Amino acid sequence: MADEMKVDMELDLKGLLCPLPMVRVSQNITNVPVGGILKAVATDPGSLADIPSWARSTGHEIVKQEQEGTDFIFYIKRLK
Amino acid sequence: MPGKKLETLAGVIDAKMNRQLKLYLDICARCAICRDACHQYVTTQDVRYLPAYRAELIRRIYKKYFTKTGQFVPSLYEGRDPDENLLEELYDVMYACTGCRRCMYYCPYSIDTTWIQSVGKAMLLAAGKGSEMLTQLADAAIDKGKNIDLYKDIMRDVLKTAEKEMQDKVGDKEAHFPYDKEGANVLYAALAGTHSILPAAIIFHMAKEDWTLSMFEAANYGYFLGDAAKAKEIAGRIIDEAKKLKVKEVVVSECGHAHRVFKFFYEMWAKEKLPFKVSSILDKVSEYITDGRISVDPGKIDIPVTYHDPCQVGRNYGLFEEPRAVVKEICSDFREMTPNRAKNWCCGGGGGLVAEPALEEFRKTTGKLKVDQIRDTGAKMVVSPCENCRLQLDTLNEHYKMDIEITSMIDLVVRALKT
Numbered sequence: 001m002a003d004e005m006k007v008d009m010e011l012d013l014k015g016l017l018c019p020l021p022m023v024r025v026s027q028n029i030t031n032v033p034v035g036g037i038l039k040a041v042a043t044d045p046g047s048l049a050d051i052p053s054w055a056r057s058t059g060h061e062i063v064k065q066e067q068e069g070t071d072f073i074f075y076i077k078r079l080k
Numbered sequence: 081m082p083g084k085k086l087e088t089l090a091g092v093i094d095a096k097m098n099r100q101l102k103l104y105l106d107i108c109a110r111c112a113i114c115r116d117a118c119h120q121y122v123t124t125q126d127v128r129y130l131p132a133y134r135a136e137l138i139r140r141i142y143k144k145y146f147t148k149t150g151q152f153v154p155s156l157y158e159g160r161d162p163d164e165n166l167l168e169e170l171y172d173v174m175y176a177c178t179g180c181r182r183c184m185y186y187c188p189y190s191i192d193t194t195w196i197q198s199v200g201k202a203m204l205l206a207a208g209k210g211s212e213m214l215t216q217l218a219d220a221a222i223d224k225g226k227n228i229d230l231y232k233d234i235m236r237d238v239l240k241t242a243e244k245e246m247q248d249k250v251g252d253k254e255a256h257f258p259y260d261k262e263g264a265n266v267l268y269a270a271l272a273g274t275h276s277i278l279p280a281a282i283i284f285h286m287a288k289e290d291w292t293l294s295m296f297e298a299a300n301y302g303y304f305l306g307d308a309a310k311a312k313e314i315a316g317r318i319i320d321e322a323k324k325l326k327v328k329e330v331v332v333s334e335c336g337h338a339h340r341v342f343k344f345f346y347e348m349w350a351k352e353k354l355p356f357k358v359s360s361i362l363d364k365v366s367e368y369i370t371d372g373r374i375s376v377d378p379g380k381i382d383i384p385v386t387y388h389d390p391c392q393v394g395r396n397y398g399l400f401e402e403p404r405a406v407v408k409e410i411c412s413d414f415r416e417m418t419p420n421r422a423k424n425w426c427c428g429g430g431g432g433l434v435a436e437p438a439l440e441e442f443r444k445t446t447g448k449l450k451v452d453q454i455r456d457t458g459a460k461m462v463v464s465p466c467e468n469c470r471l472q473l474d475t476l477n478e479h480y481k482m483d484i485e486i487t488s489m490i491d492l493v494v495r496a497l498k499t
């Protein structure tokens with residue numbers, strides 16, 4: 001269940017503008033083990049398309065995405 | 081590295097060869113005037129960042145493979161192979177260059193380091209050694225282009241908050257962000273995020289512009305990567321949208337390199353004439369004010385304000401006076417940096433450097449001249465119409481505890497806009 005998902009690392013990307021949310025996610029994905037979850041919280045609306053596009057083109061997976069107020073929360077699974 | 085591979089890499093120079101490049105490679109007088117022009121050399125005193133030295137790396141390969149004397153006795157003419165050592169050095173100097181072209185401005189022969197840089201990056205890409213981060217950003221933009229239908233509704237939904245802010249500002253509950261509007265005068269290519277959409281939307285609304293919002297961000301990391309094919313594909317997302325909607329003009333947000341990609345490079349890459357005009361939002365703002373379509377409160381801002389000429393807007397595009405005129409109209413205490421306009425120091429963040437975490441410390445060091453320039457004015461606010469510059473200025477502001485406000489031109493205009 002997504003609700004019980006174990007998060008290996010959490011990244012605060014609030015206030016960062018493009019391309020920095022993608023850059024930070026890319027920098028930190030290798031800090032979680034393969035199969036692990038990186039949780040990223042961004043406020044830049046551009047990240048709604050940017051982070052999933054980054055994940056797809058680099059071969060990782062967004063397993064869950066949600067919004068809480070102005071925060072956009074991504075759960076990114078490291079696949080390789 | 082096998083001889084065949086070395087020849088293939090050297091062949092990149094041949095493929096890019098034209099009269100201009102040949103001239104650049106043949107003519108350098110080693111006068112070292114460019115030494116004092118490059119903020120990276122001046123602040124680090126590292127010979128690798130000397131503009132002439134960057135070119136010299138390409139020149140040595142050129143000498144070994146493409147000149148008779150160099151082929152005959154390469155050691156005498158410092159001819160070199162593009163081997164692993166040279167590629168490593170090339171990476172450091174080529175992906176560190178901001179493409180500000182201040183060196184070219186001062187060089188007595190106008191040698192364009194960015195042209196030579198494009199050869200160096202092409203060689204690195206051919207060797208599979210291009211910037212990993214810039215590749216990822218470029219590929220993400222291309223992927224977004226292919227899957228835009230997945231995001232359209234989500235993005236429009238999230239932009240509703242900004243739309244509401246626009247309605248409040250202009251006092252019109254019926255004011256909306258227009259999407260996919262066929263036959264509009266203007267297709268506006270913003271940056272990712274609302275900060276470049278909301279102020280532009282307010283200005284367009286007040287100017288009664290017939291506009292529509294692009295679903296794609298104008299920024300182009302394929303260009304910084306040095307990969308013309310990817311850069312063309314990224315820009316092509318907006319070009320195709322503009323053609324489909326049959327707009328008359330594409331207006332690019334405050335993003336120096338993106339504007340130049342649409343204005344100058346796309347037609348060269350695609351070998352086609354674009355059926356619409358390309359402008360910068362800076363051109364439009366000046367036009368609207370001059371034509372009386374919008375008006376601003378003169379002297380609305382009374383704190384000391386300075387203007388940073390982004391290299392891609394000023395030196396490399398030639399827009400100096402129009403943005404200044406707008407800033408001076410709005411700010412009663414305007415102060416010039418020294419030097420300014422074509423001689424302005426680069427902020428140190430262009431060329432995609434703000435997206436390279438490995439270069440963050442380098443950016444802080446090499447931005448010091450800009451910090452001193454701003455401090456010398458005593459300004460409390462810096463206006464700069466380029467996203468890359470503003471991101472770098474934010475870093476400098478924090479690192480050097482400058483205690484200044486950094487703003488875009490459209491934000492400044494909206495603050496003073498009469499609604």
Ligand code: SF4
Nearest residue numbers: 118177178180181183
């Ligand atoms: S373009 Fe700018 S950063 Fe690059 S070598 Fe010339 S002065 Fe230095």
Ligand code: SF4
Nearest residue numbers: 108109111112114187
């Ligand atoms: S200023 Fe021009 S000619 Fe002189 S060393 Fe630099 S690149 Fe060569």
